[in-house]
Amino acid sequence: MRFTKALLVSRYERSFHRLETVEKAMARYLKELLLALYLARGYAYYLERLDALGLGFATLLYGAMFVALVLALWMTAHIRMTLVRHLFALVMFVSAVFFEVYVRVTDSYLTYSQFVSLVYSGGFIQEAAYQYRETIISAGAGGLLLLLGLGLKPRHRLPVPGYLPMAAPVLGVLLLSAVLFVRAGEGARGLPVMYTPLAYLNLFAYEALHNTVGPREPVRLVRRAGAVGHDIVLVIDESVAGNYLDINTPFGVHTGLETPPDGVTLFNFGYAASIANCSADTNVTLRYGGTRADYMRINSTLPSIWQYARNAGLRTVYIDAQRTGGNLQNLMTDLEKRDIDEFVQFDQVPVRDRDMAAAAKLIELLGDDRAELVVINKLGAHFPVHDKYPDAFMTYRPALPRGQFQDVADTGKRDGFNGQKDDWMLYRNAYRNTLLWNVGEFFRRIFQQADLSNAVLIYTSDHGQDLHERGNPGLNTHCGGDPVAEEGLVPLVVMQGAQLHTLDWQRAWAQNKDRSSHYNIFPTLLQLMGYEPAGVEAIYGKSLSEPTEDAFTFNYRFNARLGAVPEWKHIDLSRIVTPGPTQAEMAVGH
DSSP: OHHHHHHHHHHHHHHHHHHHHHHHHHHHTHHHHHHHHHHHTTHHHHHHHHHHHOSSHHHHHHHHHHHHHHHHHHHHTTOSOHHHHHHHHHHHHHHHHHHHHHHHHHSSOOOHHHHHHHHHTGGGHHHHHHHTHHHHHHHHHHHHHHHHHHHSOOSSOOSSOTHHHHHHHHHHHHHHHHHHHHTTTOOOTTSOGGGHHHHHHHHHHHHHHTOOSOOOOOOOOOBOSSOOOSEEEEEEESSOOGGGBTTTSTTOBOOSTTSOOTTEEEEEEEEEEOSBSSHHHHHHHHHHOOOTTTHHHHHHHSOOHHHHHHHTTOEEEEEESSOOTTOOOTTOOHHHHTTOSEEEOOTTSOGGGHHHHHHHHHHHHHTSSOOEEEEEEOOTTOSOOTTSSOGGGOOSSSOOOOSSOTTOSSOOOOTTOOOOHHHHHHHHHHHHHHHIIIIIIHHHHHHHHOOOTTEEEEEEESOOOOOOTTOOOOSOSSOOSSOOGGGGEEEEEEEEETTOOSSOHHHHHHHHTTSEEGGGHHHHHHHHTTBOHHHHHHHHOOOTTSOOOOOOEEESOOSOOTTOOOOEEEOOGGGOOOOOOOTTTSOTTO
């Protein structure tokens, strides 16, 4: 009995000792365990990259790079100086969370081009942080494994010189930066994500320091006429797809543009190609006149549309229905804003009603007996489209659930929207209801109340939409890195007072319908201001007043950097998908 009891005690003591040994080992290697768990969270990301590379030398290079960066991460965790280790841990934690939040929100990989676009949109970080706070919190919770794995005090010293662990994270970022520099921003896919935004930031800083495009130039083009005696209006809608409007397709949404009021002539130039499939890229180019071959230099150094307008004697007005509080967007700067005589936003107007407020402001401006250039950046139909129309305009049913996004101008959470077939059916109906309100009602009010007799108005949208009519996967409607043609398909309409004689719009329409693009708008505006056509064309290309001979492509790699070239998507109109009169997606009596 005593022997059995002693044996049990002995076994218990050995088990306890083994457990204690395991616990000590776990405590000793807790940092490594946390880092391993964090890296293991991205296994699908690594496997996806391996699958894309296949077997070959590229896979060996990827493997070597992966091991080098993991080794640098491991050495970072063993920096002996607490403050330095905590600083690196925090920087890498923020970088990793930033990357993960972007991927979750957009359902796409963060490329260098998209990183640059985010930097340029930094003024809206507070709004984005509020809208995506749950995603940020979730990603931050996962990132705690990385933060603790790096930040906790190391239990043992590495047999290397003390400076090497401190140099390791810097060398890791520099190594990835060098690879990205050589490969024009590509090459980070499948690697530990905490390094990627830091390497992108390195490249961006390098480009900023070596930006030698030059200062902004004054107006040098010659005008051939006296003072401009009429208003010139450019209306840039948001996310309005040309293939969803009744002016272009039999079952499109009613816009009222097919029946202009008496005394107004209207020319529907049909489908047009956008500059890009992202808002900022298109808007900045419409304001500066960049061409396909030379948009970076022109947008950075030549005069803005405001400078040209003021030089022609026009008062300048910018109506921004998207932002509030004086915040600038679409790469507009304070320097550019100085040439805008009246800058209009609608701080106290609900999001849903801002396009109606823009219409009211335009009606006021058209009746003030002053020749003006007016540029309107409409609210339009950017996602989320759940609440961008009143209940009375809910013609297309069933639609997305309402009541969640009344105060959201763009972006927004995707809770309850998983990109499935039924989700997209609801989305397309809500989108069309939004068009009924923000396009159809907008122009109804303009046509009923505005004096268009002494004005030329050009209407377009910044880009089209991928509403997944092809059954393609994903959640994005635009800004995709592998876009469908519909992302670049926009409307293009010109209207003016019937007694006003500017350009020969009838001839222009006959030769350019379904053949033009955004790139023809800036030179058209300059011609309307009286600038010499030959001089305009030499710099900015063809206007709508002559055969445009447009390539009918849009740019989906606008921020081509470090020797990379833009990527262009051609739009084949014979393959465009248009909405049909299905019972599931159309209201009876449309």
